[in-house]
Each structure stands twice: as C-alpha cells, then as structure tokens.
Amino acid sequence: xxxKGKTVKSIDLGGGVSRKILAxxxxxxxxxxxxxxxARGAVHTHPHEQISYVLKGKFEFEADGKKEIIEAxxxxxxxxxxxxxxxxxxxxxLLDIFTPQREDFIKE
Numbered sequence: 569x570x571x572k573g574k575t576v577k578s579i580d581l582g583g584g585v586s587r588k589i590l591a592x593x594x595x596x597x598x599x600x601x602x603x604x605x606x607a608r609g610a611v612h613t614h615p616h617e618q619i620s621y622v623l624k625g626k627f628e629f630e631a632d633g634k635k636e637i638i639e640a641x642x643x644x645x646x647x648x649x650x651x652x653x654x655x656x657x658x659x660x661x662l663l664d665i666f667t668p669q670r671e672d673f674i675k676e
Contacts, residue, residue, distance in 0.1 A: 569591060569593055571590050571591045573588070573590070573600075576588045576589065576590060578602070583607055583608065584603060584604030584605075584606065584607030584656070585602070585603055585604075585607045585608075585609065586601070587599055587600070587601050587602075587673070588600040589673055589674065592669055592674070595667050595668045595669065596665065596666070596667050596668075596669065597665070597666045597667075597668075597669040597670055597673070598663065598664070598665050599663070599664045599665075599666065599670070600623075600661060600662070600663055600664075601661065601662045601663075601664055602659075602660075602661050603625065603627070603654070603656035603659065603660050603661070604659055605656055605657065605658050605659050606655075606656060607655075607656045608653065608654070608655050608656070609653050609654040609655075610653050611630055611651050611652065611653035612651070612652070612653060613649045613650065613651050613652075614648070614649070614670070615648050615649060616648060616666045616667060616668060616669075616670060617646070617647065617648055617666070617667050618645070618646040618652075618664055618665065618666050619643060619644070619645050619646075619665045620643060620644050620646070620662050620663065620664045620665070621642075621643040621662065621663045621665075622638055622639055622640050622641065622642045622643065622660065622661075622662060623640065623660075623662065623663050624659070624660050624661040625639065625640065625656060625657070625658045625659055625660020625661060626638070626639040626640075626656075626658050626660060627639070627654040627655060627656055627657060627660055627662070628654065628655040628657060629644060629652070629653075629654050630651075630652060630653050630654070630655075631644075631646065631650060631651065631652040632650065632651060632652075633651070637657070640660075
C-alpha cells in the first residue's frame with residue numbers, strides 16, 4: 569500500500585491541532601498531527617501502544633505527571649493506558665504510530 573501525502577485530507581481537531589491518517593492496515597496505523605504554537609494534545613489515555621516521532625518543532629511532553637522538552641528528531645514510546653499529552657512550544661508536527669489501529673480515528 570502506498571499513500572500519497574498530498575491526497576490525504578487533514579482533519580481540523582480545533583485548538584490549533586489537525587490530523588492526517590496516513591498508512592493504516594493490519595494492526596498498525598501512522599498518523600501525522602500538526603500543532604500551532606500553544607496548541608495542546610490534552611493529557612489522555614488509550615488502550616493502544618504508541619510511538620511518536622517529532623518531525624518538526626518543539627513540545628513539552630507530559631507522561632505520568634512528569635514533563636520533558638522534546639524536539640525534532642526525538643521520539644517517545646507510550647504504553648497502553650498511560651496518561652500522556654503534549655504542549656506545542658512552537659509550530660510542530662508529530663508522526664504517531666499506533667498498534668492496534670485507532671478505530672476511533674477511522675470512524676471520524
């Protein structure tokens with residue numbers, strides 16, 4: 569499967585955050601999430617494993633109540649049901665990989 573990024577519709581999530589569902593199949597999914605400076609990915613949990621890679625920008629990443637600054641080239645792993653979120657310190661983009669797929673994203 570090849571997904572051409574230019575053909576993927578961006579979904580405006582509000583608050584300066586938008587999402588593109590990229591390749592998805594089997595039990596995995598790749599999602600590009602763009603943030604405007606000051607936008608928040610509120611602390612949340614989900615039953616999926618997640619790896620995120622910072623493509624652009626700088627973020628304050630929060631997990632289990634601890635905060636750390638991450639920037640382009642950095643990545644993180646989030647275990648299922650672990651509270652986590654981000655605050656964009658500048659315009660930025662994350663590449664999120666989930667397993668299993670986020671069915672809630674597909675249904676939107």
